[in-house]
Each structure stands twice: as C-alpha cells, then as structure tokens.
Amino acid sequence: MVSSVxxxxxxxxxxxxxxxxxxxxxxxxxxxxxxxxCQRWIHSLKTNAQASxxxxxxxxxEAQMAAASLLSVVPFLALGGVAHYGLSFSLGGSWAxxxxxxxxxVGGVYELGRQSGxxx
Numbered sequence: 001m002v003s004s005v006x007x008x009x010x011x012x013x014x015x016x017x018x019x020x021x022x023x024x025x026x027x028x029x030x031x032x033x034x035x036x037x038c039q040r041w042i043h044s045l046k047t048n049a050q051a052s053x054x055x056x057x058x059x060x061x062e063a064q065m066a067a068a069s070l071l072s073v074v075p076f077l078a079l080g081g082v083a084h085y086g087l088s089f090s091l092g093g094s095w096a097x098x099x100x101x102x103x104x105x106v107g108g109v110y111e112l113g114r115q116s117g118x119x120x
Contacts (some may be wrong), residue, residue, distance in 0.1 A: 011093055012084065018100030020080030024073065025107030028114065031072060039068035 024031050080100075087096035 011097060012088070015084040015088070015093070015097040015100050016077065016081045018080070018097065018104050019083040020073070020076045022100060022103035022107040023079050023083070024076045025104070025111045028111055031076070034075060035068050035072040038071040039065060042067055042071075 084096050084100060087099060091099075
C-alpha cells in the first residue's frame with residue numbers, strides 16, 4: 001500500500017541521501033565554494049529586492065548563511081541520486097546502499113583528516 005503512494009522506496013531515498021552526504025564530505029572544498037556562491041546569489045537577490053530601502057536587520061546574515069547552506073545541498077543530492085541509481089542498475093540496490101555507507105565513512109574520515117591537517 002505504501003509503495004503505491006510513494007514513487008520511491010525508502011531504500012532508494014536512504015541510498016541517495018547516503019551518497020549525497022558522502023559526496024558532500026568527500027568534496028568539502030567544493031561544497032564550501034558552492035555555499036559561498038549560493039550566499040552571494042541570495043545576497044544579490046536581497047539587494048535587488050530591497051534597492052529602495054537599506055534596512056539591515058541583525059539576523060539577516062545568519063538567515064542568508066542558513067539558506068545558502070540548505071541550497072548548497074541540492075547539487076549533492078542530485079549527484080547522490082545519480083550515483084545511487086547508477087549503482088542500483090548495475091550492481092543492485094543492496095550493493096548501492098552498502099557502498100554508500102562505505103563512501104560516507106571514508107568521506108567522514110577524509111574530512112576529519114583534512115580539518116586536522118589545516119589546524120596544524
């Protein structure tokens with residue numbers, strides 16, 4: 001009954017999210033650039049919309065950063081979906097999710113090592 005309502009299975013959603021997180025962590029310098037680009041885009045939209053008034057509330061920059069972070073996940077979700085469905089069609093659904101878990105762990109270890117290397 002649930003599968004007729006939802007076009008996607010929970011396994012494919014979980015696999016897509018796992019691959020998106022793995023790519024987000026594995027390509028974190030790219031993710032930082034995407035966040036900066038989204039923040040500049042949101043800022044330009046805001047300045048175009050408020051060209052006549054220059055009111056700058058204290059919480060606006062934090063809200064812009066949060067919106068930019070949320071928008072920056074969208075390309076990684078798309079790439080994660082491509083990776084998951086590509087592996088699902090070639091190896092099978094369970095392999096796609098298993099490899100997504102492994103890629104997520106490897107990406108997390110890489111990100112911890114990268115941050116530790118920058119701190120030194």
